[in-house]
Amino acid sequence: MATEIYNAYLSPEDLEDDEYLPTFEHGVIESNISAELRFFLKGKNLGRVSCSSAEYRYLENESESRQPDIAFVAQERLPIRFRSYPEIAPDLAIEIVSPGDKSYDTEARISEYQQAEVRLIWIVNPFSRTIDVYRLKTGVKLQRFVTGEELSGEEVLPGFKLALNDVFDYPADPNPVPDPRSTRNRKL
Secondary structure (H helix, E strand, O other): OHHHHHHHHOOOOOOOOOOOOOOHHHHHHHHHHHHHHHHHHOOOOOEEEEEOOOOEOOOOOOOOOEOOOEEEEEHHHOOOOOOOOOOOOOOEEEEEOOOOOOHHHHHHHHHHHHHOOOOEEEEEEOOOOEEEEEEHHHOOOEEEEEOOOEEEEOOOEEEEEEEHHHHOOOOOOOOOOOOOOOHHHOOO
């Protein structure tokens, strides 16, 4: 639902293509979270953070790969060769909902991450300014964090805290545009 509502922020011209590129907002969120993780990890030898340009090849079909918006791999699981495509799933996968993401695609990614034993999954919803947390040990059950709250890295990143106010540190769009694809917005 959040994905469909998020599309309301786009102009009709932005919605014409089937393929959407990440928005400026997406980039700001990605850099905010990455910076917080990098600052926390500096000098601790707990592991490494990578951004969406890193490709993980842990799927059964060797020609497929995944590129989480942000990922963390624990120190003991890091690939020997950094100039490679890890054949492991990350310990933490963070996906930022983009305007073109369908809710069923997001659900499929969550399921895929859990099947690959990703221990912690964060789904960042820019429109609602929330982060949904999925844990491998609890299955598909999620916990939603809202602006003003703080989530933790739990056993994946012990001691790490992330304030949602630091993730969504920019003003909300004061004039959201209705989604022209929504049947609720069409005149019958």
